Amino acid sequence: MSGTRPEGNLGKRGWSPVVILLLGVAGMLDFIDRFVFSTANDAIKHDLHLSDATVGLLGGTAFALLYGVMILPFALISDRGFAARMASFGIALWSVATALMGRTHGIASMAAARVCVxxxxxxxxxxxxxxxxxxxxxxxxxxxxxxxxGISYLGYIIGLAGGGWLVEHVGWRMTFTAVGLAGIPVAILMVLFVREPRLPHVARNAESWRALLANRPLRDLLLYGVTSQVVTYGVTLWGVSFYMRSFGLSSGQAGAWFGIGIGIASVVGTFLGGPIADRVASRFGFRGAMRFAFWAYLIAQPFQVIQVLTHSLDLSLTMLVLTSTLSALCTGPIYGAIPSVVPAHRRAAAVGMYALLANAIGIGLGPPLFGWISDMLTPHFGADALRMSLLVAAILSFWPAVHLFLLQRRFGK
Known part of the structure; x- marks a missing residue:
């Protein structure tokens, strides 16, 4: 089978363009299929006569069920020499499941499809x-x-802006079908062009999960991931609805403004953050890169409070862009740090733990939590209930900065 060369001999660039770009495209589809649901929140709610909390359960908790149960077994399989095959399998499965969501006609079938995503x-x-x-x-x-x-975050634009336009013009069912089928060719390319990397023999006698949890830098990263993603997924899954309810926009308009704003900002911030962190690390070591991530994340959060409080659409969108750009600066350093603080044969396991805690809990808890808060506040705030719910999220967003602060202190000067 032809394919790109495995690890080692990466040349002066220091990374393989074929693999990294293909992973980026697959990640972009991951974001599209994950977040296009938010553009259809209100349409699904009205078609199926659901509450905000129930929509949050479908968009978040249903997704997180098997995600949380299976991510560690899948990580173990990947660490034993099946990473490329596991990646292609995952792309194919979530793509088919997303497409089938367009054929569902009830809560149970939609939840089942979302579980498979x-x-x-x-x-x-x-x-x-x-x-x-x-x-x-x-x-x-x-x-x-x-x-x-950075390529993955283009999925914000396509999934939110493009998804909002599709929901408005062709309906949410056709939207799910179209974006789901787009992933099948990428799964095939993964099989054809990416070889399994060589792993050290010690992978057969890998350390226990307890040994990984004893790794203090990894623990800091895990706690940052949990706290940040509860807020991030809650805000992202309810962002389009926020702009529809608070500013009177249509689903297409809200999806476009929110998706383009958060998408372009995330792409730009992510592309800039990695090279800056690598340059800082070359001068000040790993601690310097983590300190850069801490300050980038911390400075971003006050803008998020202004974003949800203001009644000016222009100011809210400006604050959205600032928050997203600054927060995205720490994406490359943080995700690059996870496999860097553990042995090579435990990379997938460490990332699996991070994804389990950050994504499964983030997606599983964030959307229904802030949907529930919105429901609880509706009698008091009416149409502004979701705004107040997202204000709670903005205040909670300062918590993850504590764990980044502790992380950078773990390393010597």
Missing amino acids: GLGQAAFSPSSAALNAAYSTAEKRSTSFSIAY
Whole structure:
């Protein structure tokens, strides 16, 4: 089978363009299929006569069910020499499941399809990170992760802006079918062009999960992931509805403004953050890169409070862009740090733990939590209930900065 070369011999660039770009495109589809649901929130709610909390359960908790259960087994399989095959399997599964969501006619069938989306992305998340780390050098790992995730964040624009337009013009059912089928060719390319990386023999006698949890930098990263993603997924899954309810926009308009704003900002911030962190690390070591991530994240959060409080659409969107750009600066350093603080044969396991805690809990808890808060506040705030719910999210967003602060203190000057 032809394919790109495995890890080692990466040349002066320090990363493999074929693998990193393909992982980026797959990650972009991951975001599209994950977040296009938010553009259809209100349409699904009205068609099926659901509450905000129930829609949040379908968009978040249903996704997280098997995602949380299976991501660690999938990570173990990836660490035993099956990362490329696991990635292609995951892409194919979540793509088919998303397409089938367009054929559902009840809560049970929609929940089942959404569960399968989570299952496919549980297979892809740890395997893709292991491949990224294997096909990049330690000195360029923040850069390689920033490139892959920068491309991935284009999925915000397509999934939110494009998804909002599709929902408005062709309906939510056809939208799910169209975006789901787009992933099948990428799964095939993954099989054809990406070889399994060589792993050390010690992978057969890998350390226990307890040993990984004893790794203090990894623990800090895990706690940052949990706290940040509860807020991030809650805000993202309810962002389109927020702009529809608070500013009177249509689903297409809200999806376009929110998707383009958060998407372009995330792409730009992510592309810039990785190379900056690698350059800082070359002068000040790993602690310097983590300190850069801490300040980028911390400075971003006050803008999020202004974003949800203001009644000016222009100011809210400006604050959205600032928050997203600054927060995205730490994407490459953080995701590059996860496989860098553990042995090579435990990369997928470490990323699996991170994804389990950050994504499964983030998606599983964030959307229904802030949907529930919105329901509870509706009698008091009416149409502004969702705004107040997202204000709670903005205040909670300062918590993850504490764990980044502790992380950068773990390393010497």
